[in-house]
Amino acid sequence: MTQASSPARALTGIRVVDFSAMIAGPYCTRWLSDLGADVIKVEPPEGDHMRHRPPLRDGSSTFFGHLNAGKRCMALNLKQAAGLDLARRLVAEADVVVEAFRPGVMAGLGLGAAELRAKHPRLVYCSISGFGQASDWSHRPAYAPVVHAASGFDLALGSDANGRPMSASIPLADMLTAMFAAMSIQTALLHRQATGEGTVIDVNLMDSVLNVMPYEFQNAQQTKQQDRPVYRPMQARDGWVLVTPINQRNFLNLCDALGHPEWRDEPELANEGVRFAHWGMLMARIEDWTRQRDADECERILTAHGVPCAKYRSLREVQQDPQFTQRDSFATVQDAAGSFLTTRLPFAFGNVRPPTGQTAAAFGADTDDILRTELGLDDTQVHQLMSSGAAICHSQDHRRHS
Template sequence: MVNRPLSGIRVLDFSTLLPGPLAGLILAEAGAEVIKVERPEGEEIRRFVPRWGDDSIHFALLNRGKRSVTVDLKDPGAAARLEPLIRDCDVLIEQFRPGVMSRLGLDYERVRAIRPDIVYCSITGYGQSGPKSQVAGHDLNYIAETGLLALSHGSAAHQVIPPALVADIGGGTMPTVLNILLALIGRQRTGEGAYIDIAMSDAMFTYAWWAYGMGHAFGDWPGNGDSLLSGGSPRYQIYPTRDGRFVAVAALEQKFWDELCDLIGLERRLRDDSVDPAATIAAMRAIFGNRSSEDWAAVFEGRDCATNVVRTLAEAAKDPHFLERGLFDHVLENQAGQRIPALVVPVAPQFRGPAATPGRAPTLGADNDLLDGSVRQ
């Protein structure tokens, strides 16, 4: 018997693109009924490319198992039309700039007048207050504004764009899910709802924990690629191999470092990497560049050295370890019946629905009957 802990929780989701929709997906995977409120033409990510069936693959991945209603929020009667849903929902998520929901007649105070114990969550780049609250931005802007990007952005000749949307997911999605769950627990105890102000930029300081510790405690503010975890150490570094691939070294602990040095035959005089880190890095680059990634993978196999070959996404998706863990067992299906693995979400398997049951993203306005006050699933 699957224990889906959020069964019976209804979420009204006004958000678009990534942070809010991914938060809604996580809640839905844990059993919540998530209802997307979309403009009559649908949210913009539906029309992104590449298409997979009727909608974009991005929309399909983020909205598996949700429902959809369409409302023109600029219509004077929109707020009244949404009242039946608001009255029967537990959580509301919105991702507009500060002040927009108020202009639409759907701000926290007015929603709370309809549903007093509502958990109302607003997601923005810089929060509901402060000088930057109305500033537009995306992930790259938020990590740049908070100093996180300055820790490792490459050189003037070769800038590095981070591969993960840290602000969107780590500053938007995850804090949203965490705080909604905390608010729901609080509501169980007190009967009171909550207003939650999530600023994607805020959590970027959390991600720079080590750098801010050095700066605040010792006045030693790390720069671009010059610290232990950002490229300044031979022990935490990416090295190219002879065949154009890369090796990821994270041998921070001395036992891992000693093992790695023995395996690659690093000169004794360079093993104390505190003496001349640049010289040690240069020597290791030369060593790793002399052999192929396949050779190095064989060298590291079964050895405790916290070092491995950088795999492609395609290789990782076929890795026996991740397959055995069941990460790709859940199924996403489009309107044509095509199936692919659903997006991996950080919800424990025992809290999700059966993996073998395919889930679909909702067709636009498929659940407009809910606007008449239809009962929950």
């Protein structure tokens, strides 16, 4: 099987023009690139904001590189007619457009879904937003933390002793939206293969977050609500462990592992229903046991008895664990400052993981080449575009900081 015919590169031959910035849109198109798509990232003259977000090494952001590895990067000034014309010409040769502006911005530029698909009916046009393209909340500014608060997600995480809601520090809404956007684009491409027609996709952060709270969503509809049992961190002598006796078999195994077979017969612990009612008591008993042991010992003993358990590890520890080398979980990416690790797509086809792009392109690194090879422009035309600022190449990067 050749690389192009492998399911791991199933999107080979698909061109994506990516007008998005920040996290959700770029991560979506990074995954499409991993699956074989040719992704052209179009940035404004000031560049994607993520290029300046830490971690930074010699001015290069590995955060940006993680989200954008494998893409070709060019810079256009869409406020200039010549820049807009170049964008339209790129789209004319594209299979997919991804954008993540506020609803209405792309239409105002003449790059909206209706206008582009009228000329290119096979185009798959994906819009990513905070609250959707057409609702009462559509024009509200939205980043992941705002959506976490507005969706009920933060309150579902719990609150402190003063009733202050928890706040998720990881931009989960962006990650989920990237995943759902990539999935919907691939579905739309299958539809196009069958019918010849593209489509318009509306994916947003709010709906994405709501889709990962099935228990909370259903519980909220009940007159008498029951909080989800929380598996809290258990203190060990040298760290923390998580123990999750979810089902009856797990509980029975737990009794054996902790040396308390008599717990099986206690009325407060006999079955799942009564255990939920006495959840705090069960968690306290488990922690009495973990406090007397090192975290590694807790994990070893409980795992050997079939009780789901994990020692709390830092990401630095995870990156160095042989488990992930065995799984081929990480890839090395190169940028102007050197190399760094990134995660690979979390699945394999016939034991073949989709390969991640080896480089994270500098700002405007591919502008010149794309203008010449993809749009067929000559030296004079390219020079004129660069001089006017309608297109920006890597050698002009100083303009963003002047």
